[in-house]
Amino acid sequence: MKKKPIPRPLDEFDRAILRIIQQDNKTPQRQIAERVNLSAAAVQRRIAAMENTGVISSNTAVVNVQAVQMSITAIVEIRLKDERIETVDNAKNLFRSAPEVQQCYYVAGGVSFMLIVVVPDMTAYEEITRRLFAQNDSVASYRSLIALDRVKTGSTILIP
Template structure:
């Protein structure tokens, strides 16, 4: 990966709709070179996916929660089962298997508190190996994004 690839990555992380023309102006390569580099970065898995960031309020998902989950027993099987459950739960926006006080940190979105209670009952209280969980309710989205600084 050279400086042009890094410039392309920095640019498209903030706007995936940039045209090859605009990218070429930003990084100083031809449109065709930018298009080919972008295709290669996608094929190599450097770019995992391109997403739209939605406004939770405008789509009726007014509550964002950040939940720390501690497993009762941290066996490979229990961890894998929990990972699969979180992966398949539509409310879960992000799930991280972590070190520290919690075993998992989960970011999830629900329309309201009754829906969160249903989520908790189904995913944390129904004998799925969760010892405890601690919920933080997001009051304000100060910064949202997935942009990684790609430095020269």
């Protein structure tokens, strides 16, 4: 696997560009340039550099879950039977490979993982709980919290 170069410290121009493209990554570079007082070429170079160093990790579309009939959002606490490296790594790989798992966090504080799972209905949720948790010998227990409303979602990071 090719290692990404170490990112250089972000300056105010980089931070301004990131604030704009987090809101809409399809904003034309000439508009970004006007807003941050740089040339379009400079903006293009800076965005490319941030992509190459991993500051910008991906460019994706955020899909409205109701529009694609994915009406169940569950927050799931997972407790593993042990925290051995092999057990944790196997769990990470399993959760990473499940498309229903939208977010996965390996955490401290009595719980091993916190997952955000999105599925179309409770039947699909039952199937994923069986596949990922109930039939998994590494999982000691799990607890599901079903979201009543997606009040705030997204991946925008506050950039000072």
